[in-house]
Amino acid sequence: EPEVTQTPSHQVTQMGQEVILRCVPISNHLYFYWYRQILGQKVEFLVSFYNNEISEKSEIFDDQFSVERPDGSNFTLKIRSTKLEDSAMYFCASSTSRDRVHEQFFGPGTRLTVL
Amino acid sequence: AQRVTQPEKLLSVFKGAPVELKCNYSYSGSPELFWYVQYSRQRLQLLLRHISRESIKGFTADLNKGETSFHLKKPFAQEEDSAMYYCALTTGGYQKVTFGTGTKLQVIP
Numbered sequence: 504e505p506e507v508t509q510t511p512s513h514q515v516t517q518m519g520q521e522v523i524l525r526c527v528p529i530s531n532h533l534y535f536y537w538y539r540q541i542l543g544q545k546v547e548f549l550v551s552f553y554n555n556e557i558s559e560k561s562e563i564f565d566d567q568f569s570v571e572r573p574d575g576s577n578f579t580l581k582i583r584s585t586k587l588e589d590s591a592m593y594f595c596a597s598s599t600s601r602d603r604v605h606e607q608f609f610g611p612g613t614r615l616t617v618l
Numbered sequence: 619a620q621r622v623t624q625p626e627k628l629l630s631v632f633k634g635a636p637v638e639l640k641c642n643y644s645y646s647g648s649p650e651l652f653w654y655v656q657y658s659r660q661r662l663q664l665l666l667r668h669i670s671r672e673s674i675k676g677f678t679a680d681l682n683k684g685e686t687s688f689h690l691k692k693p694f695a696q697e698e699d700s701a702m703y704y705c706a707l708t709t710g711g712y713q714k715v716t717f718g719t720g721t722k723l724q725v726i727p
Contacts, residue, residue: 538715545720607713
């Protein structure tokens, strides 16, 4: 069964450094998402992406964040200058349709630790 | 703005006992409600959605619009049900999912 994959599983970086989190959505999916979960808190929506542009973004998704689909398979989240509070688990998800009852399939997550 | 509330961080029950994980939501329109589950060391996965009115792994959830609740129930808990359970909703558009804080279900053998 196809799955969303994410790399790396754990990323450690210094404050102020740029990081790129990578995701490979399920191949026939059209909608892509990033969520994050700070330790002990709930999963929070960051951004959704369709047809090579951002569909919706949350207040968390400020100018330090960007997303890209550089080729036909990868979907990346870039944080330009990481802050301590960016430490979290980042989940990528994909779905086939904008129909709101369609399931989002989640990746295993990337744990980002900012020192 | 929409919100999902799960009042219990941890729920411990004995094997064979009934389970009820509580979820309340706030949204002025008509949301779609879901339960997601995350087993140990596994990814988030959809357990069930209210629109399907399905029973998955013995779990059911009924949407009560009057009480704005979507509690998850199972008559007899199994050890393999131990996991984190997240109540969630979508409101339309591009399906942004709003999650509750999650309830850890611990089934005691």
